[in-house]
Amino acid sequence: MWSAGLVTYLGSMITYVAVPFQIKELTHSYVAVGLSGLIEILPLIIFGLYGGVLADAVDRKKMVWATEAASLLLTLTLLINALLPHPHLVLIYVTSALFAAVNGLQRPSMDAALPRLIEHKDLAAASALMSLRWQLGVIIGPTIGGIIISTFSIPVGYAVDVFTFVISLIFLSRVRSIPASKEAEKPSLAGLLEGIRYAFGRQDLLGTYLVDLAAMFFAMPTALIPFWADQLGTPWALGLMYAAGTFGSVIITLTSGWTKNYSRHGRAIMWAAMGWGTAIALAGIWNSLILVLAFLTLAGASDMVSALFRSTMWNQTIPDNYRGRLAGIELLSYSIGPLAGQMRAASMAAVTNLSISVTSGGIICIIVVALLGSFMPKFRRYDAKTNEFALAKLRENQLRENN
Numbered sequence: 001m002w003s004a005g006l007v008t009y010l011g012s013m014i015t016y017v018a019v020p021f022q023i024k025e026l027t028h029s030y031v032a033v034g035l036s037g038l039i040e041i042l043p044l045i046i047f048g049l050y051g052g053v054l055a056d057a058v059d060r061k062k063m064v065w066a067t068e069a070a071s072l073l074l075t076l077t078l079l080i081n082a083l084l085p086h087p088h089l090v091l092i093y094v095t096s097a098l099f100a101a102v103n104g105l106q107r108p109s110m111d112a113a114l115p116r117l118i119e120h121k122d123l124a125a126a127s128a129l130m131s132l133r134w135q136l137g138v139i140i141g142p143t144i145g146g147i148i149i150s151t152f153s154i155p156v157g158y159a160v161d162v163f164t165f166v167i168s169l170i171f172l173s174r175v176r177s178i179p180a181s182k183e184a185e186k187p188s189l190a191g192l193l194e195g196i197r198y199a200f201g202r203q204d205l206l207g208t209y210l211v212d213l214a215a216m217f218f219a220m221p222t223a224l225i226p227f228w229a230d231q232l233g234t235p236w237a238l239g240l241m242y243a244a245g246t247f248g249s250v251i252i253t254l255t256s257g258w259t260k261n262y263s264r265h266g267r268a269i270m271w272a273a274m275g276w277g278t279a280i281a282l283a284g285i286w287n288s289l290i291l292v293l294a295f296l297t298l299a300g301a302s303d304m305v306s307a308l309f310r311s312t313m314w315n316q317t318i319p320d321n322y323r324g325r326l327a328g329i330e331l332l333s334y335s336i337g338p339l340a341g342q343m344r345a346a347s348m349a350a351v352t353n354l355s356i357s358v359t360s361g362g363i364i365c366i367i368v369v370a371l372l373g374s375f376m377p378k379f380r381r382y383d384a385k386t387n388e389f390a391l392a393k394l395r396e397n398q399l400r401e402n403n
Contacts, residue, residue, distance in 0.1 A: 052328020
């Protein structure tokens with residue numbers, strides 16, 4: 001599964017660069033690029049929540065395989081459209097929405113599989129390893145994508161992504177089955193609502209969702225990157241700007257051994273989110289590619305600290321019979337923010353300018369995260385050594401291992 005995910009991310013990140021670049025070339029509009037993210041929100045909410053319910057009730061490996069095959073077909077659609085003399089913008093938007101639906105169905109099963117495959121004591125290290133897989137894909141993928149698009153064409157980028165999905169499906173076919181737990185119930189609206197009530201009933205979990213949502217909504221400048229590269233006079237650096245944050249993430253991941261010894265996860269998530277906002281705000285001030293890349297790298301490092309502690313907190317405290325449904329909610333928390341944030345950043349840039357959009361977003365992020373932390377003491381004071389849910393999950397895993 002690790003290898004399949006790596007190959008998928010490599011290809012998907014090429015498409016991640018190609019789609020906004022193609023929209024920019026077709027429209028030359030900030031808002032049109034931002035709309036590609038906004039249009040994904042509704043299907044992601046609907047299918048992310050439903051995907052979480054399914055992840056608790058079906059074989060998680062089969063769900064991942066089926067959605068991977070669907071993603072292949074959608075990328076093939078983008079390839080065919082790009083080969084047309086006049087590619088259809090509406091089709092790009094529709095395909096983006098369908099990608100969001102498929103992602104919503106897949107990610108809860110993918111994320112919920114980890115606690116079933118890894119011992120409790122190794123979850124922090126496993127989370128770091130899974131993050132490294134994602135980071136390698138995000139660093140190499142956009143860089144390769146930028147080179148392919150500038151050297152060859154957008155259709156070639158989509159074609160490479162199609163090929164990576166074929167390889168991923170072959171790898172996934174070799175993964176053992178991950179059936180639903182014995183306590184699993186049939187998928188239902190009541191089951192979904194039960195999962196939502198559980199999540200919102202725990203202030204520590206709610207804090208992880210809201211802090212990341214705020215950080216990504218206010219300080220995610222992704223939609224502006226194609227224009228940012230042009231403004232800096234370095235269109236060739238498009239892939240580097242997409243990948244810069246992930247360079248910072250890799251540095252944190254490779255030095256993440258300390259995270260398993262630090263138990264105050266809530267505090268770490270808060271400070272990391274404010275670090276993200278600070279770095280983004282500083283990136284927007286400068287008109288130097290080197291400085292922009294440096295601050296984007298620092299932003300990525302801060303975001304990874306937050307992601308590692310959020311992932312560990314989720315995996316170490318959520319009961320297995322809720323894990324899929326909560327993974328669906330987690331997906332929304334770390335996906336809706338960036339998608340809606342694209343439209344926020346693009347709209348503000350259209351009204352003011354790119355630099356104001358980026359910098360003001362970072363400053364607002366810092367303020368909102370600080371306020372959220374002050375209003376949620378159970379989240380802010382979370383300690384893995386004493387938290388009742390973490391201790392209960394530890395006992396649950398010990399019983400499963402003994403049986």
